[in-house]
Amino acid sequence: MTKIQVMLGLAAVALAGGLVLALNAPIDALQGEFSRIMHLHVPASWLAFLAFGVTAVASIMWRIRRTRAWDRRAAASAEIGVLFTALSLATGSLWGGAVWGTYWDWADPRIATTALMFFVYLGYLALRSASPDAESAAARSSILGIIAVVQVPLVYFSVNMFRSLHQGQSIRPDGATMPGGMLVAMLVNVGVFTLVYFALLAARTDVMRQEEAARALEPAAGEAVRPPRFDEVPDV
Amino acid sequence: MSFWGQVIEFARRDLVAERRTGEVVAIVMPFGAVALMTLPFALTIDSALLSRVGPAMFWVVSLLFAMQIALRHSAADRPEHRAMLSLLGIDPFARLIGRAASSSLLVGLFMAVMFPLMVVFYSPDLPPGWPSALLPAALAALGLSLVGTLAAEVTAGLSGRTMLAPLIVAPLAIPLLVGGSQALESLPDNGGILPWTLLVAATDLALAVAGAVVARPLEEAAR
């Protein structure tokens, strides 16, 4: 087994453990069973932030070092970030439907800003795939990867800046606002998701590296062109 | 190659290019979603108002983006392509239908993704039995693609002709919009959907006939 397979295996086991913990953690008196969504929603949201942060850092590193490895990290992290953002939006929306009575509310700035952030990173991925080659993809997307990350604090603090349905951060310097068992379960799940994130990141960058390595073994581009030959190649 | 063989080949070629570039799926669709989000941002947040205009906004976005899909870069022919195709003896109407077919697929897909998004973003009051408005919606997707493809044909070639594009798009697209959106609105009164469906279908047919008539002259002119 490779290191990456071990990591993926561990992540899967941890995910199962986190799920068991979430199903046995205390629940919110008002929300009932629905409050368990938190153990999915909150870690997914946080890891999305981390992923986009890593994309930004890797983009900066690419601009300094210009090595393929940093570009692969930036791209892979953005892909995983989009995945987690989608999860956050989906779970958040389900949760909202259950406890606020609405799946979507424009009055909530965090929902609006998260949705925008989601599409911007979809655009980041589209920009990469629209680029003619990896070099050009890296050069363009590194700029976007650095700029787009300003959305992360915007999304995070949006709950504080405007009135909203979303409650403020639960973990604050002045102490937590939820029952201890619940908080522990949630924090454990954040840890689990962090493991999942790094496992996915390692796996994805490795796949990208292998794809590129396969191409680098090809002969120089020009060697694919040969003199024309009509005698050797019979007509159909 | 037979007429329908040509139609299929053009549709296939466009879809291969789309798979290669992901222009519609990876680019047009996310932007369509962002476009749907702009109105709520521009409006003072007023959810009653939003739920009233949601379906109409869905149609506005469908129209605008159907044009973008039909006119998309990967389906555009340069003069040397047009010369080559003419010399292959292609029936320009087959090309038009093939193009419109591939665009319809993509426009249909686009609308299929935008509709649930619109429902989430605007929470409109959908009348019971709204799924039966699917048929007029699908017909409208076909019609919008035909309009866009016709516009693309007209705009190909001489730059002076481009003025014509919006002028033909507007009158041709309005019946589709009215039919598509009224089909939904009329659902509560029983049987009200049929006339609107017929309106959309008749427009589609008229567009196809118009295409058959103008395809050849347009091809000869676009050089």
Added chain:
Amino acid sequence: MSFWGQVIEFARRDLVAERRTGEVVAIVMPFGAVALMTLPFALTIDSALLSRVGPAMFWVVSLLFAMQIALRHSAADRPEHRAMLSLLGIDPFARLIGRAASSSLLVGLFMAVMFPLMVVFYSPDLPPGWPSALLPAALAALGLSLVGTLAAEVTAGLSGRTMLAPLIVAPLAIPLLVGGSQALESLPDNGGILPWTLLVAATDLALAVAGAVVARPLEEAAR
């Protein structure tokens, strides 16, 4: 050539090309009018509702079409143009500002035509003193052009860029949209317009700064 000399030269060149092709006046504007008209057609005629959404719709259409204006064909550089300009030692920020200047003019013109059309189609209840919302509107036109020009640079030479570009810069335009539309809404309460005008102006400034920072890396990237 001095920085401002370059700016002026790029703006001039774009406007000459626009006069030649009439792309904005003859194509984008009619399409914009069609887009404005679709909502009234798609909505069951309900004038109270229409007059409520009119201004928001004006901003949505302005946003979407400002992107198209900035990305217009006649202002697009092919790879050989970019190589030539790089070798002339052009400051890419000067090109960006020149481009944004010519686009602002055209976007301003577009909005100046769309606004009365919106008033006709939607008969909104404009608060007294609405002309004072002109300043934030003009600033928003400038900002939208900057956003669009930035987007055009990021996606230079890519296929599907007319949709890709607005997608990735859309959030940058949202403050302009909110500021521009809220300026009008806030008019009834005295002095309410100022904060929104400042929001738009601050966004413009931030965009210009962003442009100055990324212009050079973008130039090197777009090859």
Added chain:
Amino acid sequence: MAIARLDDISLTIGSVPILRRVELELSEGERLGIAGPNGVGKTTLLMVLASLLPPTGGQGSVLGAALGTPDVLAIRPSIGLSGHDPALYDQLTLAENLDHVARLAGVASGAVDVVLDQVGLAEAADRKAAACSEGMRRRTDLARLLLIRPRLVLLDEAHAGLDADARIIVDEIGRRAVADGGAVVTVTHDADALRSQADRVVTMTGGMVRS
């Protein structure tokens, strides 16, 4: 039978006269070269011969069809044109580009690999056209003519951008058309190419053709 005959043909675009009183005859098996300075109307004349630009004055026929009439639709598939710019779709690979042509022309699709090999691009077959060099694109454009084997071949600067080895592609296309009882018209500024590719050379001046 004459492959093409132009009789007092003239062509005006807008109000600018481009071709004036052009007389030309092309017989079966002939390899005609057209020379002339830049901007004299050589490309335009080829477009007329391809039946793609109807003349605004005079009479002409190509492969038996009168120019400017719907008769040309029937004979177009027998005409092959390679112009200044290769007719390739940038997002498709070289093989996909030729495959599209093969399907539309009703040629067996196995032929695509053969012609790509013949022009020396077998190993680059799966490269996107946009990622190919100018000469590779031009070779692919010529491979298209090998694929459809037109009776009347019209070559506009087909030698430009080809390396020394690749020039035999043009010779081969001409050889085949002549062998099939067709004809070749070669427009080029390359004196060597004109010598090797043409039995008869005419020169254009002032929108007119001189023998």
Added chain:
Amino acid sequence: MAIARLDDISLTIGSVPILRRVELELSEGERLGIAGPNGVGKTTLLMVLASLLPPTGGQGSVLGAALGTPDVLAIRPSIGLSGHDPALYDQLTLAENLDHVARLAGVASGAVDVVLDQVGLAEAADRKAAACSEGMRRRTDLARLLLIRPRLVLLDEAHAGLDADARIIVDEIGRRAVADGGAVVTVTHDADALRSQADRVVTMTGGMVRS
């Protein structure tokens, strides 16, 4: 002083190697010719010499500036490149196109009429670039190099599409650069042009340069 020096330069585009271990030296007053088969990397090499494509490996300097560093910004205005496709804006006239260049390069705008006359396009000056023949467009692209008089001239198939008379434009551009103490690099498949335009010819094979 050497005008350009490439030392073990390699270039990979998206992990596909295009140039490998290229060694090249170009001294003042030199006229270098580059030959080689289609797709071997000649255009790519010119882009590297123009400082527009930073090499992914090796060291290089052009006009004293190290490639891949911001130093190249200062020397770019001394480099002139004419590529496969003329850098013209289709909607502008030929004169407007050159006028744009003249303003940006800080050349007196009277010079535009002079160079258009020199390349033989004085009477076509007010024609839109889109309505000009291929050769007229290429002449205009060369007129741009006459206008800005770069020290290092890079010509990619500059002879293609030019008629016999117009070939002296290329000679003249080369002559001026050499007279100014610069250098010319000519990429072409045209053996005659290579003979007349180059003092030294190198051949590329497999992404490498051979003398």
